Amino acid sequence: xxxxxxxxxxxxMGMTNKKSLKCEQHLGHNAMYWYKQSAKKPLxxxxxxxxxxxxxxxxxxxxxxxxxxxxxHLFLHLHTLQPEDSALYLCASSQASTxxxxxxxxxxxxxxxxx
Amino acid sequence: xxxVTQPDIHITVSEGASLELRCNYSYGATPYLFWYVQxxxxxxxxxxxxxxxxxxxxxxxxxxxxxxxSQSSFNLRKPSVHWSDAAEYFCAVGPNRxxxxxxxxxxxxxxxxxxx
Numbered sequence: 001x002x003x004x005x006x007x008x009x010x011x012x013m014g015m016t017n018k019k020s021l022k023c024e025q026h027l028g029h030n031a032m033y034w035y036k037q038s039a040k041k042p043l044x045x046x047x048x049x050x051x052x053x054x055x056x057x058x059x060x061x062x063x064x065x066x067x068x069x070x071x072x073h074l075f076l077h078l079h080t081l082q083p084e085d086s087a088l089y090l091c092a093s094s095q096a097s098t099x100x101x102x103x104x105x106x107x108x109x110x111x112x113x114x115x
Numbered sequence: 116x117x118x119v120t121q122p123d124i125h126i127t128v129s130e131g132a133s134l135e136l137r138c139n140y141s142y143g144a145t146p147y148l149f150w151y152v153q154x155x156x157x158x159x160x161x162x163x164x165x166x167x168x169x170x171x172x173x174x175x176x177x178x179x180x181x182x183x184x185s186q187s188s189f190n191l192r193k194p195s196v197h198w199s200d201a202a203e204y205f206c207a208v209g210p211n212r213x214x215x216x217x218x219x220x221x222x223x224x225x226x227x228x229x230x231x
Binding site for chain 2: 045111
């Protein structure tokens, strides 16, 4: 049990659909992250939220829209996706601090397939 | 900017044999280093981490890693591999203790196959 859960675990959607991915952390952390993991590519950091404020957006297309309603929950809203968006989407959390060294704890991921 | 290189894309090892995975980092300050493991269809699990102090760190599942500043390396080792160690392994560096930058930079990963 990693303390970070993600739902759904698998999602198949058409390019015109709207769906949302959900992440919940039970670790009392104050920072949450969305990553995209495509085959044979390094992990791509998409968004970072610290204390429920978005502090990082790595040039992610607007068809991906994150939401962090509180420190325990993180959503990724999807609309009009492209087939190249098919990937494993990982959520992580950490206890961010200025002293650094905070390891990230990952959820199991959502396997997204865009048809 | 911080970066990580894992030179080996794929390693095959016999069960019971030793394993070493290479990791080289580029970082302008004192690095924080991590090794994660990912089993198929799963998220990443932290194996071990280095922040400071003893350069040989012990982790879970019998893994250890050695930080070598002169070589900018943080190689992962296991003396005797089990079939269940077949997975993908990621090295990561960060964050900088002098700033609020707490992002991790990950290597591309090394896939380990264990043969009977």
